[in-house]
Amino acid sequence: MLEDLRDSAPAHPATSAFASPASAAALATALDADGLAAVEAAVRAAVDRAVLPRFRHLADGEVSTKSGPHDLVTVADREAEELLTESLPALLPGSVVVGEEAVAGDPARYEALRGAAPVWIVDPVDGTRQFVRGEPGFCTLVALAVDGEVVASWTYAPVLGLMAVAVRGRGALLNGEPLTRTAAVPGEPLSVACSHPDYTTGLQQAQLRRLTVPGLAPRPCGSAGLEYLAIARGELDATAFSWELAWDHAAGLLLVEETGGAHLTTDGVPFRVTGGNALPFTTARDAATAERVRALLAGESGDSPA
Numbered sequence: 001m002l003e004d005l006r007d008s009a010p011a012h013p014a015t016s017a018f019a020s021p022a023s024a025a026a027l028a029t030a031l032d033a034d035g036l037a038a039v040e041a042a043v044r045a046a047v048d049r050a051v052l053p054r055f056r057h058l059a060d061g062e063v064s065t066k067s068g069p070h071d072l073v074t075v076a077d078r079e080a081e082e083l084l085t086e087s088l089p090a091l092l093p094g095s096v097v098v099g100e101e102a103v104a105g106d107p108a109r110y111e112a113l114r115g116a117a118p119v120w121i122v123d124p125v126d127g128t129r130q131f132v133r134g135e136p137g138f139c140t141l142v143a144l145a146v147d148g149e150v151v152a153s154w155t156y157a158p159v160l161g162l163m164a165v166a167v168r169g170r171g172a173l174l175n176g177e178p179l180t181r182t183a184a185v186p187g188e189p190l191s192v193a194c195s196h197p198d199y200t201t202g203l204q205q206a207q208l209r210r211l212t213v214p215g216l217a218p219r220p221c222g223s224a225g226l227e228y229l230a231i232a233r234g235e236l237d238a239t240a241f242s243w244e245l246a247w248d249h250a251a252g253l254l255l256v257e258e259t260g261g262a263h264l265t266t267d268g269v270p271f272r273v274t275g276g277n278a279l280p281f282t283t284a285r286d287a288a289t290a291e292r293v294r295a296l297l298a299g300e301s302g303d304s305p306a
Helices: 002-008 024-030 033-054 075-091 100-105 107-114 128-133 202-211 224-233 246-257 287-297
Strands: 063-065 072-074 096-099 119-126 139-146 149-157 162-167 172-174 190-194 216-220 238-241 262-265 281-284
Touching: 024 139, 024 149, 033 075, 033 119, 033 139, 033 149, 033 162, 072 075, 072 128, 075 096, 075 100, 075 119, 075 139, 096 100, 096 107, 096 246, 100 107, 100 119, 107 119, 119 128, 119 224, 119 246, 139 224, 139 246, 149 224, 149 246, 162 224, 162 246, 172 224, 190 202, 190 287, 202 216, 202 287, 224 238, 224 246, 224 281, 238 287, 246 262, 246 281, 262 287, 281 287
Parallel strands: 096 119, 190 216, 190 238
Antiparallel strands: 063 072, 119 139, 139 149, 149 162, 162 172, 238 281, 262 281
16 A cells, blocks of 8 residues: 555655666556655755745746736746746656646647657646635646556645645555545535536536535635535535646545545546547546536436426
8 A cells, every 4th residue: 555655755856767668567566666756856956945935925027927917827836837848857867748828839749648669748827816816725747647547646725734645546645745635515515516607618517517406505616626625525526627737636636536436527438538528527535426527518407407
């Protein structure tokens, strides 16, 4: 189990590296304490250098937009991704990086998710709007995938003091301790974090309104990475997201899976980080909750309002 690695992790792992096995299963097995700690150290170093010094200290001109007025990017996003793009492949020879900001400049980079090389999927600041506002609800997300399968993930919320690490088939840790989900409260409505209206089309909003039924309590989401962590901790029952960009979802999907959760697209199959998913899709604390939310999103449930 992943928790068995806690005592053997080195104090200064920044120069550690691990081999690059050919398959997802082999890579998950090869991720030892040194390798996991080396990635964590790289994530912390990038955030310490590029993100935290600018938290609540962004200068004029350090915030801009990409695809629209709500799609923010800061110098912290760009610098942190550049640092991770340098440090992560050095830990895993032959691997490549698919980062949000690099893909914004060159969309063809996204195709690496479908290639043969191991891929680091990076969101340098997930929750940029919260970061710009000076709110603590942002995180840095890193996932390692091969052959379209997420093998390991790191979710780091520096201001909140949270570091979650998951490895496929080996569980998850939160701040070095086993991450276990608290039980749902019987009789309470299911809490569901949904794509924020600022980032959805009219059709997508209509699909998400199907969740406004008795027994569910939908709300707009914040940082996707932190919503996934909330599911893994048992603080949230499900998400309903209308977009599929891998850097927002890859790390959190594995975190939820390794704490017993499930995810489904509206056509009833698990979400694929390589794309081509039927949207919206849901991630939930358990398979039954995932199926209930999926059916509503697909318009298959009689509970759905007209």
